[in-house]
Amino acid sequence: MKASLALCLLTSLLGLGMAHYSVRFDDPDGASRSKRISNHEYGIGSNTSCANCLKFATQSIKTLVNLLRDDVINECGDLCGALANKTNNEIGEICTSLCDLVGINGFMKIIQIVDLDPFYYCDLLDQCPVNDYGDAAITSITVVPKSGPQGTLFQFPLQYFSLNGTGVGEFAVYVETVDGVPVQDTQLNFAHPPGTHVVFLNVETKPDPNCDPSQGPCEKWLPGLYNATVAICEGECESNHPHSYIYDAIELSFEITGK
Incomplete structure (x- = not known):
């Protein structure tokens, strides 16, 4: 989901x-x-x-x-x-x-x-630049705030450095939830030249009102500790195709408190 x-x-x-x-x-x-x-x-x-x-x-x-x-x-x-x-x-x-x-x-x-x-x-189709020598290393990431009640918008300020520039790919966020519902999302990341780049990832811990439990489990964002993995990739993060690489990944956590 x-x-x-x-x-x-x-x-x-x-x-x-x-x-x-x-x-x-x-x-x-x-x-x-x-x-x-x-x-x-x-x-x-x-x-x-x-x-x-x-x-x-x-x-x-x-x-x-x-x-x-x-x-x-x-x-x-x-x-x-x-x-x-x-x-x-x-x-x-x-x-x-x-x-x-x-x-x-x-x-x-x-x-x-x-x-x-x-x-x-x-x-x-030669519509997106490919950089087989691309790289990206996460140099800093944090969570703001560290904890909050259900519905809190947790922000992940992330900085990464690239020596050779990056190809077109994505940021992937994987969250291990308290109730075991798999939560993940990806966002397009365009090719960037060498240097330092900053992104802000926002995780909204609000139950989706449009989620249909008959179509699959719905994340409730229950109180507890949530472990998250953030990855920077060229191409699709979990792809085995050419020009698909996981540049870097890092784990961190945030806590949802009771009301």
């Missing part, structure tokens, strides 16, 4: 010169090539295309898999038209633009091998 965890990202970028870093991109056919990227390419332009692709992939991969399983499709227009009928015209248009980049055969091959991993999907 995903809790109601909100993440507000405040990034402090250091060293914004024109130094260049060599990263590797993989083609859908498995060939590798090098690309030189500057710090400026970690900015809005690359983030926009990557964010659009990840949003599309998150919303559409499962539907695309089902469409390819149920129908014989030979053209991008046929596949993306069917997707638009299942979703909306905007999703269909994005599908067409991405499919046209690699052709229908390449597009179908990517869909079939990514295993519902949106990061790997967008990597193969």
Whole structure:
């Protein structure tokens, strides 16, 4: 179950010169090539295309898999038209633009091998920067407040340092709850240049009023000690696909007190 965890990202970028870093991109056919990227390419332009692709992939991969399983499709227009009928015209248009980049055969091959991993999907379509030499080390993290009643918003100010810059990935938060309900959430983290970066992770310990117990257990945020693990990853944290790495992870705890 995903809790109601909100993440507000405040990034402090250091060293914004024109130094260049060599990263590797993989083609859908498995060939590798090098690309030189500057710090400026970690900015809005690359983030926009990557964010659009990840949003599309998150919303559409499962539907695309089902469409390819149920129908014989030979053209991008046929596949993306069917997707638009299942979703909306905007999703269909994005599908067409991405499919046209690699052709229908390449597009179908990517869909079939990514295993519902949106990061790997967008990597193969060259929509998100990949940094196989990326790194990130958590240098400080704390919890504010240390304890509070049910409904408290616990904030995790986190600082990390990167020597070689990072690829596109995510922050993952895993919480061991008192009643044993698995709670986890992830948040997109764009590629960043070398330097020190700061994020604020917010864990809201308020029971979800929309949680349906018939669909799965609902976290009640009972009084007690909660252990949390925070991870910084390139790609999807628990993925076995190429370009997926856990840069660093750290454990900490907070307490929910009685009323």
